[in-house]
Amino acid sequence: MGYKQRISLLMLIDSLIVLVSVVFSYWLLSPTLYLAPAVVGISSVTLFIGHHIFAHVFKLYKRVWQYASINELLSITTAVSLSIMTLAFVQLLSFQTVYSRTLLVTWMLHILLIGASRFSWRLYRDTKMQSDKNKKRTLIIGAGNGGTLVARQLLNSGTSELYPVAFVDDDVTKRDLTIMGIQVIGNTKDIEKVVVEKNIEHIIIAIPSLIKCELNDIFSKCAVTKVKTQIMPSVEDIMSGRVSVNAIRDVQVEDLLGRAPVKLDNKKIADYLTGKTILVTGAGGSIGSEVCRQVAKFHPKAIILLGHGENSIYSIDMELSTITDGIVIKPEIADVQDKQRIQTLIEKYEPDVVYHAAAHKHVPLMEKNPHEAVKNNVIGTKNVAEAADEAGVTAFVMVSTDKAVNPTSVMGATKRIAEMLVQHMDMISETKFVAVRFGNVLGSRGSVIPLFKKQIEAGGPITVTHPDMTRYFMTIPEASRLVIQAGAIAKGGETFVLDMGEPVKIVDLAKNLIRLSGLTEEDIPIQFTGMRPGEKLFEELLSENEVHSEQIYPMIYRGKTPPVNVNVLYDLIEKSHHLDKGELKDLVLDIAHFKTKYLTQLSLVE
Template sequence: MSYKKRLGLLVLVDSLIVLLSIYFSYWLLIPTTQMVPTAILVSSIALFFSHHLFAHVFKLYKKVWSYASIQELSAIFVAVTLSVATLAVIQLVGFQTIYMRTLLVTWMLHILLIGASRFSWRVYRDQKLKPKLDQKRTLIIGAGNGGTLVARQLVNSEKSELYPVAFIDDDPSKQFLEIMNIPVLGRSDKIQQVVQEKEIEHIIIAIPSLSKEDLNEVFTACAETEVRTQIMPSVEDIMSGKVSVSEMRDVQVEDLLGREPVELETDKIGDKLTGETVLVTGAGGSIGSEVCRQIVKFKPKKLVLLGHGENSIYDIEMELKPKHLDILIETEIADVQDRKRMFSVMDKHRPRVIYHAAAHKHVPLMERNPHEAIKNNVMGTKNVAEAADEAGVYAFVMVSTDKAVNPTSVMGATKRIAEMIVQDMNMVSKTKFVAVRFGNVLGSRGSVIPLFKKQIEAGGPVTVTDPEMTRYFMTIPEASRLVLQAGAIADGGETFVLDMGEPVKIVDLAKNLIRLSGFKPEEIDIKYSGIRPGEKLFEELLGEDEVHKEQIYPMIYRGKTPPVNVHVIYQLIDEFQYMTPEELRGRVLDIAWFRVKSLMNLSAVK
C-alpha cells in the first residue's frame, strides 16, 4: 500500500473513532448528564481537530504498526490524552463547565479503539508469520539481548529458513519465562533434553559476551545432539553494517581456542606506520599477506610487497590495490637468498619498517633438505637484516617460531640461528632488530587444519602423529597483529612471545574439526602415524634462560636472549655446502643449543 493510501485510510478510521467515541459516551451517560446537543456538536468538532493535530505531532500516521510495541502504545496514550485534555479546556471556555464523566468515557473508548485499530495490524502480521512447514525448528542458546535480537529477526523475516521455538539460558531469573512467546526451557545442561523434546533441527548460539572457554563447553554440548550449530555475528559487525543479525555463521575452530583473541594498541602502531614506507618479505605467504592486510589499515605512504613466488605476490597485490587507492603499493619479485638484490631493493625503497616473514617452515621437509633451510632461513635473514642496516631502516621485525626453543628439528634450529643473527645485528646497528615467536598458526599453508579438512572431506582417516602431542595455537590475524605490535613497542634486541593460553592436544583439535564438519568423532577414523623426524611431543615458548615472567603488554611477553658471538654462524654459512645432510643437521642443532664453545667466546672476531 502506498503512503498516501495508507495515510488516507488511517485518517478515515481515526475520524470515525473520534466521532463514535464522543457520541457513544453521550448516549451511555444521557440519563445523568445535562450535556446539550450544541455542546456535543462543538465537542466532536474540537476533538476531531485536536486528535489529528496530536496524531501528526506524535507521528501516529508514520509508524509501521506491523512492528508495534510499547513505544507505539505510549505514543497513542499521550496523543489521545492531550487531545481529550484540549477538549476539556474548550468546554470550560465555551460552556463554563467540563463534562467530566463524558470525557472520561470518551478518553477510554478513544484509547481502546485507536489501539485496537493499530495493533490489529501487528496481530494480522504475526498470524502470517507463524512457522511454515519448511522452516526448521530452532533452539536459541542465550535469552539476553543477543538471543532476543536473533529471535525477533527470525520471527519477523518471511524468508528465514529458521523459526525459534525455545531458548536455553543459565540465568536463574529467566527460567520458565517466555520472551516473544518463546519459552526459556532450562539451563545449558538441558540442551540435549530440549533438542529431543522439541524436535529441534537447528541451534544458534547467541551470547556475544560468552568467553572462548565457555563457548567451547557450550559447543561441545550442542555437538553431542548432532544438530547443526551456528553462532550469531559479533555485535560490532552487526552495528557496523557488515552483516545482518540473520546472517548466522558456522562455529569455526578459531572460536574453540579456549581464550580471548589478542587485540592491537592502534595508536602506537599508527605512529610507526602512518605516512611511512613499509616493506614485507614473504608478502605472499599466509602470515606475510595478513600482515599486509593489517598494515594498510594504518595508511602508510607506500607498501612494498616482496616475495619469491610471483603468483602469490600477484594475488595479494590484486587484493589490496583496488581497495586502497590512496596507498602506493609496489611489488618486488625477489629471493631473500640473493644478497645483491636485497641491498638493491632496500636502497630503492628506503623503508622505515621491515617485516621479515620469508622462511621455510615445514619441519619434515626441512629435515630432508637442511641445506635449503640454511640458505633461506639463515642466509636469507642475514641478507635482509644487513641490507636493512645499510639502508638505515628504523625497525626490523623477524617472524620466528616456538620451534626455535630447544629445537629438535632443522627448521627450528635454523630459525633459532636467525634469531641470533638478528640479536647480534641489534648490538651493532642503529636499526631496532626484534624477533616474534609464534605457535602453530591455524589455517596457514602447511598447518594441520587444511590437512585435516581434506582428510575429513575424503571420509577419513584423520592422521594424528601421537595421542599426547600438544601445540600452542593462534589465528592468522592474531599472528599478524603481534608482528605489528612488536614493531611498535620494540626497544631493540627483544624476542616477543604471545601468551596463547594452554596448549591444545592435536587429537582434540581433530575431533572438534570432525564435529564442525557435521560428523561424529566415531564416524571418521583417527589414525596415529607416529612422530615424524624433528618433531616434539610439546612445544615451548621461551627457554628457561630467556624468561621475563611479567607481561610487557597485555598477552605479550618479552624474552631475553643470552649474548652470543656469531663467528660460528658465519663459519657455518661458509662451510655448510660441503657438509652432508646429517653433518649439517648436527651442526645447526649444536649451534642452536649453544653446544659450540666459541658461541660464548665474546672475544672472537666475526
C-alpha cells in the same frame, strides 16, 4: 500496497473509529445529548481533526505496525489523550461545560479500537509465523541484550527460516521471565533437556561478551544435542566494525581456543608506524599479508609489499589499494635469497621498519629439501638483515616459530640459526633487531585446519599423526599483532613470545572440527598415521636458559639466547652447498644445539 495507499487506508479506518467512538459513547451515556446534533456534531468534528493532527505529530501513519510493541502503544495513548483534551476544551468554550463521563468512555473506546486496528497487524504476522511449519524451532542461549536483539531480529524478519521458542540463561533473576513472548526456561546446564522438550532444531549462542573458554564449554553442551549451533559476533568484532551486531554466523574452531585475544598498545605502535615507510617480506603469505593489514590501520606513509609469489603479492596489493586511503602501496617481486636485489630495494625505499616474514615453514618438506631451507631461512634472513643495517632501518622484526626451540627438524633448526643471526646483527648495528616466536597459526598456509576440513568434506577419515601430539595455537590476526607490538616495545636483541595459554591436542582439534560440521566420530573416524620426520610430540616457546620470568607486556614475554660468533657460523653456512642432505641436516641441528666441535667456537663473541 503502496505508501500513499497505506496512509489513506489508515486515515479512513481512524476516521470511522472516531465517529463510532463519539456516537456510541453519547448514545450509551447521554441519550438526550445524543439527540442534540450540535453536541454530537461538534464533538465528532473536533475529535476527528484533533486525532489526525496528533496522529501525524506522533507518526502513527508512518510506523510499521506488524512490528508493533510497547512504544507504539504509548504513542497511541498519548495521541488519543491529547485529542480528548482538545475536545474537552472545545466543549467548554462551546457549551460552557465538559461532558466528562462521555469523554471518558470515548477515550477508552478510542484507544481500544485504534490499538486493535494496529496490533491486529502484529497479531496476524505472529500467528502466521508460528503456523509456518518450514521455520526451525530455535533456542537462544543468553537472555540479555544480545539474546533480546537476536530474538527481535528473528521475529521481525519475514524471510528468516528460524523462529525463537525459548531462552536459557545462567542469570537466576531471569528464570521464568518472558521476553517478547519467549520464556526463559532454564540455564546452560539444561540445554540438552530443553532441546528434547521443545523439539529444538537450531541453537544460537547470543552472549557476545563470552571469553573463549566459556564459549567452548557452552558449545560442548550444544554439540551433545547434534543440533546446528550458531553464534552472534564477539564484542571485539562488533567494536572493530568488522561485522554488525546481528551477523549470526557458524561457530569456528578459532572461537573455541581458550585464550583471550592480544590487545595492542595503539599509542606506542602509532608513534613508531604513523607516517613511516614499512617493508614486509613474505607480504603475500598468511602472516605477512595480515601484518600489512594491521599496519595499514596506523596510517603509515608507505607499505612495501615484497614477495616471491606474484599471485599472492598481486592479491594483497589489490586488497590494500581498495581499503587504504593516502597510503602508498608498492608491490615488489623479489627473492630474499637474491642479496643484490634485496639491497637495491631497501636502498631505494629506505624503510623505517622491516617485518621479515619470508620463510619456508613446512616441516616434512624441509626435511626432504634442507638446502632450500638453509638458503631461504638462513641466507635469506642474513641478506635482509644486512641490507636493513646498511640502510639504517630503525627496527627489524623477524617472524620465528616455536619449532626453533630445541629443534628436531631442519625447518626449526634453520629458524633457530636465523634467530642467532638476528641477535648478532643487533649487537653490531644501530638498528634494533628482534625475533618473535609463536606457535601454529590457524588458517595459515600449511595449517592442519584446511587439511582436516577437506578430509571431513571427503567423508573422512581425519588423519592425526599421534594421539598425544600437542601444539600451541593462535589466530592469524593475533600472530600479526604480536609481530607489530614487538617492534614497538623492542629495545634490541630480544626474542618475544606470546603467552599462548595451554597447548591443544591435535586430536581434540580434530574432534572439535567434526562437531562443528554437525557430525560425530562415528561419521568421520580419526586415524593415527605415525609421526613424520622432524616432528616433536610437544612444542616449547622458550628453552630453560632463555626464560625471563617477568612479563614485559600483557601476554608477552621476553627471552634472550646466548650470543654467538656469527663469523664462524657464516663460514659453516657457506660450505653447506657442498654437503649432501644427511650431512647438512646433521650440521644445522648441531649448530642450532651448540653441539660437537662448534660448541666452543660458537660461544665465543668477537
